[in-house]
Amino acid sequence: MYPAGEATTIVVTGPAERWEGDARPGHFRGVATVCAKLFGQVRPDVAYFGEKDWQQLQVVKRMVADLLMPLSIVGVETVREPDGLAMSSRNRFLTAEERTRAPALYATLRRMAGALAAGEAAGNVLASATGELSQRGFGIDYLALVEGAGLAPIDTLQPGARLITAARLGSVRLLDNVGI
Numbered sequence: 001m002y003p004a005g006e007a008t009t010i011v012v013t014g015p016a017e018r019w020e021g022d023a024r025p026g027h028f029r030g031v032a033t034v035c036a037k038l039f040g041q042v043r044p045d046v047a048y049f050g051e052k053d054w055q056q057l058q059v060v061k062r063m064v065a066d067l068l069m070p071l072s073i074v075g076v077e078t079v080r081e082p083d084g085l086a087m088s089s090r091n092r093f094l095t096a097e098e099r100t101r102a103p104a105l106y107a108t109l110r111r112m113a114g115a116l117a118a119g120e121a122a123g124n125v126l127a128s129a130t131g132e133l134s135q136r137g138f139g140i141d142y143l144a145l146v147e148g149a150g151l152a153p154i155d156t157l158q159p160g161a162r163l164i165t166a167a168r169l170g171s172v173r174l175l176d177n178v179g180i
Contacts, residue, residue, distance in 0.1 A: 009030075085102045125145075141166040151164070164177040
């Protein structure tokens, strides 16, 4: 996958900007490049990506569309623990006490989605949730209402909107999102 002296990478803008793109510079360039190489070698008709990493899913979808790759990218619903915490290899680094608090992230996103769907103002919902999570010990990297495919921030609910977040609990950075 990585021959000596390689000089080509895939650079994605649009959905790769902001959020994880800011937190992890170069990450989506690496994701797009390795996926393009894999798709070129394997030539699949369909590739499945988890919705837990919503931004990554959108980056890969955009790359495939822009480069006219002959395959479909399908999002797969986030797999969750019984208490709602999104499954992730990072979860094993949570202390026992942090693990008991971690499901509050998803619960808060669900309450936010309900409030937005009921017509509450996005700014108020975001501010309230940020305060609530901070009081529970989460360090919020971002908590935003975005346009689903491009991940541009929005301030009013629209079809396909998503709530996305990255929050730290102790040393662990948790990612989650919900559609509205």
